[in-house]
Amino acid sequence: MAELRRDPIVGRWVIVDKEHSCAPKDFKYEQYIPKGGTCPFCYGSEAMTPPEIDSIREPETAPNTPGWQVRVVSNKFPALQVEGELNRRPVGMYDMSSGIGAHEVLIETPYHAKDICDLLPREVENYLKMCCRRAIDLAKDKRFKYLMFFRNFGSAAGASLEHPHTQIIALPMVPKNALEEIHGAKSYYDYRERCIFCDIIRQEEQEKNRIILENKYFISFCPFVSRFPFEIWIMPKKHNGAFCFMTAEEIADLAVILKETIGKIKKVFANLSYNYIVHSAPINSDGEVEYYHWHIEFMPKLTQVAGFEWGTGFYIDPTSPEIAAKYLKEIKE
Amino acid sequence: MAELRRDPIVGRWVIVDKEHSCAPKDFKYEQYIPKGGTCPFCYGSEAMTPPEIDSIREPETAPNTPGWQVRVVSNKFPALQVEGELNRRPVGMYDMSSGIGAHEVLIETPYHAKDICDLLPREVENYLKMCCRRAIDLAKDKRFKYLMFFRNFGSAAGASLEHPHTQIIALPMVPKNALEEIHGAKSYYDYRERCIFCDIIRQEEQEKNRIILENKYFISFCPFVSRFPFEIWIMPKKHNGAFCFMTAEEIADLAVILKETIGKIKKVFANLSYNYIVHSAPINSDGEVEYYHWHIEFMPKLTQVAGFEWGTGFYIDPTSPEIAAKYLKEIKE
Numbered sequence: 001m002a003e004l005r006r007d008p009i010v011g012r013w014v015i016v017d018k019e020h021s022c023a024p025k026d027f028k029y030e031q032y033i034p035k036g037g038t039c040p041f042c043y044g045s046e047a048m049t050p051p052e053i054d055s056i057r058e059p060e061t062a063p064n065t066p067g068w069q070v071r072v073v074s075n076k077f078p079a080l081q082v083e084g085e086l087n088r089r090p091v092g093m094y095d096m097s098s099g100i101g102a103h104e105v106l107i108e109t110p111y112h113a114k115d116i117c118d119l120l121p122r123e124v125e126n127y128l129k130m131c132c133r134r135a136i137d138l139a140k141d142k143r144f145k146y147l148m149f150f151r152n153f154g155s156a157a158g159a160s161l162e163h164p165h166t167q168i169i170a171l172p173m174v175p176k177n178a179l180e181e182i183h184g185a186k187s188y189y190d191y192r193e194r195c196i197f198c199d200i201i202r203q204e205e206q207e208k209n210r211i212i213l214e215n216k217y218f219i220s221f222c223p224f225v226s227r228f229p230f231e232i233w234i235m236p237k238k239h240n241g242a243f244c245f246m247t248a249e250e251i252a253d254l255a256v257i258l259k260e261t262i263g264k265i266k267k268v269f270a271n272l273s274y275n276y277i278v279h280s281a282p283i284n285s286d287g288e289v290e291y292y293h294w295h296i297e298f299m300p301k302l303t304q305v306a307g308f309e310w311g312t313g314f315y316i317d318p319t320s321p322e323i324a325a326k327y328l329k330e331i332k333e
Numbered sequence: 334m335a336e337l338r339r340d341p342i343v344g345r346w347v348i349v350d351k352e353h354s355c356a357p358k359d360f361k362y363e364q365y366i367p368k369g370g371t372c373p374f375c376y377g378s379e380a381m382t383p384p385e386i387d388s389i390r391e392p393e394t395a396p397n398t399p400g401w402q403v404r405v406v407s408n409k410f411p412a413l414q415v416e417g418e419l420n421r422r423p424v425g426m427y428d429m430s431s432g433i434g435a436h437e438v439l440i441e442t443p444y445h446a447k448d449i450c451d452l453l454p455r456e457v458e459n460y461l462k463m464c465c466r467r468a469i470d471l472a473k474d475k476r477f478k479y480l481m482f483f484r485n486f487g488s489a490a491g492a493s494l495e496h497p498h499t500q501i502i503a504l505p506m507v508p509k510n511a512l513e514e515i516h517g518a519k520s521y522y523d524y525r526e527r528c529i530f531c532d533i534i535r536q537e538e539q540e541k542n543r544i545i546l547e548n549k550y551f552i553s554f555c556p557f558v559s560r561f562p563f564e565i566w567i568m569p570k571k572h573n574g575a576f577c578f579m580t581a582e583e584i585a586d587l588a589v590i591l592k593e594t595i596g597k598i599k600k601v602f603a604n605l606s607y608n609y610i611v612h613s614a615p616i617n618s619d620g621e622v623e624y625y626h627w628h629i630e631f632m633p634k635l636t637q638v639a640g641f642e643w644g645t646g647f648y649i650d651p652t653s654p655e656i657a658a659k660y661l662k663e664i665k666e
Contacts, residue, residue: 001414001431001432002412002414003431003432004430004431005427005428005429006427006428006429008426008427011512013506017412079335079348079649080335080348081335091557092536092539093535094341094557094558095339095341096339098336099334099335099336099337100337158637172337173337175345175646176343176344176345176346176647177647179344199426203426203427224427305491313510313513314481
């Protein structure tokens with residue numbers, strides 16, 4: 001019989017098929033092999049993007065020329081605009097505001113076809129450093145309440161450009177899913193006076209059967225209430241609401257665990273498309289930090305999300321996280 | 334500039350691109366043309382499915398033989414099982430229960446390649462009557478707290494079988510998204526002492542520019558806070574929490590508006606895949622009915638849902654609902 005599992009943070013129920021869990025070979029997913037061709041994010045194409053906002057580059061190379069290792073530009077087709085007033089207002093019984101925000105693209109590497117797992121640890125560190133730098137800079141704009149860092153990798157994951165990149169969206173309000181996590185974590189904190197994410201780490205370290213990798217500062221595991229087969233969370237062991245204040249040591253540990261975790265899942269599923277999202281505390285607000293704990297949620301594109309999942313927030317996971325973690329743990333990089 | 338719009342029911346923010354709204358020709362979607370072949374849901378294949386639970390069929394024809402117009406069977410690969418105890422229990426800090434529930438398939442028509450828009454109004458009425466009958470029957474099992482009726486049509490919408498069918502899942506708990514709608518609707522009711530859905534209908538009838546079709550008992554429109562381009566809601570004008578108590582007159586009106594709405598969108602988008610979900614009040618509970626109002630949410634598969642949407646509950650709609658409704662209204666069936 002399947003199990004119904006309840007997410008302790010947001011209260012979502014998921015059906016986990018523990019008895020007949022699908023093995024990696026059972027998934028028929030769309031494999032992703034970059035085609036190459038003219039690419040605005042490649043070395044030498046710097047003029048094809050909007051001007052550089054920030055970069056990590058060789059000394060004495062000028063912005064918008066080669067020499068960079070990580071590069072941030074405005075999105076050419078931004079979903080939101082930096083200029084203007086928020087102008088929140090009613091429309092009859094509805095509520096709206098102007099599309100104020102920021103939409104940036106972080107080009108992770110000059111190499112068109114290298115995923116994070118193919119980079120050197122030092123290169124991944126530079127990518128993560130730049131994420132932190134952009135978060136700290138964007139938070140200076142007091143109109144912004146939430147920063148979303150997310151990565152669509154591969155066509156099946158919705159990436160419209162092949163070259164590896166992370167998108168950054170600054171929003172003038174906290175999105176619903178973040179609010180739900182925060183409210184859930186707060187309820188738990190109010191009752192137990194402990195961070196729910198810290199307790200999840202304790203529970204995972206006790207049970208051990210869902211852990212994939214661990215180092216001094218980070219842990220990667222398949223969550224007990226995985227919505228998707230082979231879903232993975234990467235979490236800092238030290239309690240911290242926002243990701244952007246990591247120390248150099250923590251960044252180095254995250255670089256290793258991120259690179260190795262992605263390396264492992266791509267050994268299990270060749271040419272996999274996936275998404276990951278950084279879940280971090282709201283910015284320019286106060287008091288969230290004691291009960292919120294930042295983390296990364298990694299979602300491989302192995303199955304199709306249909307009406308059931310959209311309409312209900314109810315997911316069916318055909319591979320139990322215990323079995324998924326076993327496959328991932330056993331794979332050698 | 335884009336607009337940020339807030340869903341009055343669940344508080345979800347959506348970015349609507351009003352200035353550069355995509356026209357139907359701008360969408361490159363996966364067209365769906367049924368391939369045919371051996372099908373367990375076709376006339377004469379009755380022995381290939383689990384035994385009939387209910388059907389509407391010619392007088393004097395036996396169950397599990399031809400002669401039916403609508404037929405309900407158990408799902409051959411059910412996500413949940415009817416037999417057993419719920420056995421809700423903790424696992425360390427987590428919470429789980431046995432996978433108790435029901436998972437049925439309603440075969441809508443004997444015709445393999447006929448969508449709802451291709452059926453006669455009387456045939457659609459029979460389909461709807463059977464939905465009501467199954468809802469009333471399943472609600473007798475006091476372990477069930479929520480019934481989900483949903484339809485995946487076409488491969489891009491996640492349908493694993495071509496033959497048109499609706500899935501029914503009975504759950505031992507109310508799923509998160511339903512709870513959110515109910516809580517949002519209750520907050521509104523507590524403040525205004527009016528049903529939020531009734532107010533939405535009033536607002537739409539006043540503005541008129543998002544309405545697609547209307548008859549005595551039903552209205553179909555593109556919601557102000559559409560998550561997806563050409564999203565459509567179909568709502569009863571008369572306040573009612575649960576769909577299963579419709580009168581024959583109401584069923585007749587819903588049959589017409591459902592058939593014609595789907596007919597219109599499939600004229601705009603040939604061979605479209607789509608999902609729809611019936612949102613109805615929880616069962617075997619009390620007191621929800623005054624502030625909850627059942628409705629159907631229809632989601633065409635024109636765009637890909639990526640990490641952004643999953644991870645944040647934040648959507649970008651490239652076609653404003655005002656423009657989508659204009660296209661749909663103008664199309665003649």
